Amino acid sequence: MSNPQSIDKCDTPVSEHGGSDPISLVEDVIPPSLVPSIEGNSQIWPSAVKCEMDIPAWHLALDKAGLLPEFDDVITGFRNGFPQGIPPHSLGETLPYFTPPNHASAWEAKDKIEEKLQKEILAGRMFGPFTHDQVQEKFSFFRSNPLGAVINGDGSLRPTNNLSFPHGNPQIPSVNSFVDPNDFPTTWDDFNVVSSFIRNIPHPVSFAIFDWEKAYRQIPTAMDQWPFLFIKTFDDKLLLDTRITFGGVAGCGSFGRPADAWKQIMLHEFDLITIFRWVDDNLFVKNIDSQTRMEDIVARSNELGVKTNDEKFSPFATKQKYIGFIWNGIDKTVRLPNNKLIDRINQLKAFASKANFSYNDVEIMTGRLNHVSYMLPQLRCYLCSFYRWMKSWVVKTALRELPDDVRSDLERWMHTLLTFKPTRLMPNPAPTEIGWVGDASTGFGIGILIGHQWAQFQLAEEWLQRRRHAGGIAWLETVAIRLGLLMLESLGIKQGKTFIVWTDNTTTENAIRKRKSKDHAVNEEWKIIQDLLVKLQADLEPRRVNSEGNVADGLSRGERDGHDARHIVPVVMPLDLENLLFQVLF
Known part of the structure; x- marks a missing residue:
C-alpha cells in the first residue's frame, strides 16, 4: 500500500477519471472521485486522506495560543489520518479475510443504520460498496467488524462497530485486542465533575451548548489502518471506512485529542470560565456579565472546520440542558427535564x-x-x-x-x-469530614457525636421488655445513622454534601455502603434512612474506627463525662421510635 498522501482543506481529491466538478447534496459535497461509486459504476478507491478541517488555520490558532508543540500530533493527524494502534497482521495463508456477519442488534436497527451508511458514502467518509474480490485486489488481508447497536445512558440506540469481536478466540484475535487504551488518553467531564465545579463557583454563571456535528466522523484514520476497518453491509458487500468509529479502543482518544485542542483554543480566544466535554457535547461556562457570544464561538469554529449540530446548539443562558439534565447557573441546582x-x-x-x-x-x-x-x-x-x-x-x-x-x-x-x-x-460527591461518629449498646442505647455537638438516646422500657427485638444491635446501629441525620437537619445541613460517618461495627460499615442487609429490620430502617437522605439531599460515606478510638462509645453506655451539656442537639423523635428510645437531655 502506498504511503499516505497529505492534503489540506484547500486540496480537493479528484477522480481517477479526471472529474473535478463537485455535486451539491443535502448533507455535504461529494468529492468527484466518489460519483462513480454512488452511481454503481466502477469502484473508485480514495487516493489520499480527506479531512474537512482548515489545517493552516488550526496550526496558526494553536501556535498563537502557545499550544505547540503539545498538539503537533493533531495537525499530523488531520494531514495523514490518526493511527488507531492496529498493527499489520493476518490470520494465516488460508484466511485472506475475516468478515463475520453483523450482530442481531444491528438487524433490529437495520433501516437506521443503512440510512447512516448512505450519508457517510455520500459525504465521502466511506467508500463502496465493494465485493470481496475487489477488496482482495487491494489488500492481501482485510477484515470487517460486526455492526451492532448499543444502549446509551438515556436509553436510545447508537449504531456501533464491534472491534472487540470475536471474544476469547486465540485463533482470531479481535482488532481491539491489538490496541493499548493507554496510548489513547483523553479528558472526560462527567456529571460529578460538572456538578462539583459549578457548585463551588461563588457567583452566578451562564451556560451554552456546542455539539460537534458528526463528531468522530470528522476525524480521519491513517491509511495503513483501513484494511482492518471495513464494514459489512446487510447484503454482504463491503464499505471502506476512513473515519474513526464508535467501538474502537482508540476512538475516544483519536477524537479527544483534536477536541481537547479545540477546547484550549476556545478558552484562549474567548472570555470563558471553562468548557466541559462529554464526547461531542460541550458545555461552555462564563460569568453572567461576560460579553462572549456563542454565535462568535460558532463562527470561529466554522473557520477551523469544526461544525456544530444546529439542533443541539444553544446560546448562553442561566439554564441549560447538558448530558440529560437541566443545570441552573444562578441557584446552582440540577434536575431532570x-x-x-x-x-x-x-x-x-x-x-x-x-x-x-x-x-x-x-x-x-x-x-x-x-x-x-x-x-x-x-x-x-x-x-x-x-x-x-x-x-x-x-x-x-x-x-x-x-x-x-x-x-x-x-x-x-x-x-x-x-x-x-x-x-x-448540585451534589458534591467528595466526602466531607464533620467528625460524625456513632455507637450503640443494648445495655443503654445510642451515642452520637458530630464535631463537639452530641446527643444521647436511652432504650425505653418497651424495647428492654423485647430484648430480642428484631435486628438487635444491628438495628440499633442503623437507627444511630438515622438519628445522626436528624441531628444534622437540626444543625442546618448543607445540602448536596456527602458526609463521612465513622463506625466501629463492620456490619454497619457494609450496610452504609450497600444500603441493604440480610436482616429484615435493618432493611426496613434503611428504607427510612434513604427517604431521609433524598429529602435532605445528602449522602453517606462510611469510615472504620476501632472500638478503642470510638469517642461515642461512652455515650452509648450512658456516660456523659467530658461532654458539655450546652452542645446537646435536641432531636424530635420519629413516631416509630418514640416508644423504643428517648433522648437524654439532662
Whole structure:
C-alpha cells in the first residue's frame, strides 16, 4: 500500500477519471472521485486522506495560543489520518479475510443504520460498496467488524462497530485486542465533575451548548489502518471506512485529542470560565456579565472546520440542558427535564407490569435508571440487583421472569421518583469530614457525636421488655445513622454534601455502603434512612474506627463525662421510635 498522501482543506481529491466538478447534496459535497461509486459504476478507491478541517488555520490558532508543540500530533493527524494502534497482521495463508456477519442488534436497527451508511458514502467518509474480490485486489488481508447497536445512558440506540469481536478466540484475535487504551488518553467531564465545579463557583454563571456535528466522523484514520476497518453491509458487500468509529479502543482518544485542542483554543480566544466535554457535547461556562457570544464561538469554529449540530446548539443562558439534565447557573441546582421524569415513571410502571423480560429490556431500563442516579446517588444501591440479573443471563435471547430482589428495588425507585423534590442542589460527591461518629449498646442505647455537638438516646422500657427485638444491635446501629441525620437537619445541613460517618461495627460499615442487609429490620430502617437522605439531599460515606478510638462509645453506655451539656442537639423523635428510645437531655 502506498504511503499516505497529505492534503489540506484547500486540496480537493479528484477522480481517477479526471472529474473535478463537485455535486451539491443535502448533507455535504461529494468529492468527484466518489460519483462513480454512488452511481454503481466502477469502484473508485480514495487516493489520499480527506479531512474537512482548515489545517493552516488550526496550526496558526494553536501556535498563537502557545499550544505547540503539545498538539503537533493533531495537525499530523488531520494531514495523514490518526493511527488507531492496529498493527499489520493476518490470520494465516488460508484466511485472506475475516468478515463475520453483523450482530442481531444491528438487524433490529437495520433501516437506521443503512440510512447512516448512505450519508457517510455520500459525504465521502466511506467508500463502496465493494465485493470481496475487489477488496482482495487491494489488500492481501482485510477484515470487517460486526455492526451492532448499543444502549446509551438515556436509553436510545447508537449504531456501533464491534472491534472487540470475536471474544476469547486465540485463533482470531479481535482488532481491539491489538490496541493499548493507554496510548489513547483523553479528558472526560462527567456529571460529578460538572456538578462539583459549578457548585463551588461563588457567583452566578451562564451556560451554552456546542455539539460537534458528526463528531468522530470528522476525524480521519491513517491509511495503513483501513484494511482492518471495513464494514459489512446487510447484503454482504463491503464499505471502506476512513473515519474513526464508535467501538474502537482508540476512538475516544483519536477524537479527544483534536477536541481537547479545540477546547484550549476556545478558552484562549474567548472570555470563558471553562468548557466541559462529554464526547461531542460541550458545555461552555462564563460569568453572567461576560460579553462572549456563542454565535462568535460558532463562527470561529466554522473557520477551523469544526461544525456544530444546529439542533443541539444553544446560546448562553442561566439554564441549560447538558448530558440529560437541566443545570441552573444562578441557584446552582440540577434536575431532570419535566418530560423525562414523567417518561421514567411511566417506563417503570410499564416495566414492572411485564410478565417476561428480554436481556435488552433490562439493559435499557438499567441504563435509564443509572442516568437518574447521578442526580440521586442515594438510589445507586437499588441498581445492584439489575446488574446481578444481567450478569446471570447466560442465553441473551431467552426471556426471564422478574426476580424478587429486582421487584423490591423497582418499588424503591418508583416510590422515590413519585415523592422526591425534583430540583436538587448540585451534589458534591467528595466526602466531607464533620467528625460524625456513632455507637450503640443494648445495655443503654445510642451515642452520637458530630464535631463537639452530641446527643444521647436511652432504650425505653418497651424495647428492654423485647430484648430480642428484631435486628438487635444491628438495628440499633442503623437507627444511630438515622438519628445522626436528624441531628444534622437540626444543625442546618448543607445540602448536596456527602458526609463521612465513622463506625466501629463492620456490619454497619457494609450496610452504609450497600444500603441493604440480610436482616429484615435493618432493611426496613434503611428504607427510612434513604427517604431521609433524598429529602435532605445528602449522602453517606462510611469510615472504620476501632472500638478503642470510638469517642461515642461512652455515650452509648450512658456516660456523659467530658461532654458539655450546652452542645446537646435536641432531636424530635420519629413516631416509630418514640416508644423504643428517648433522648437524654439532662
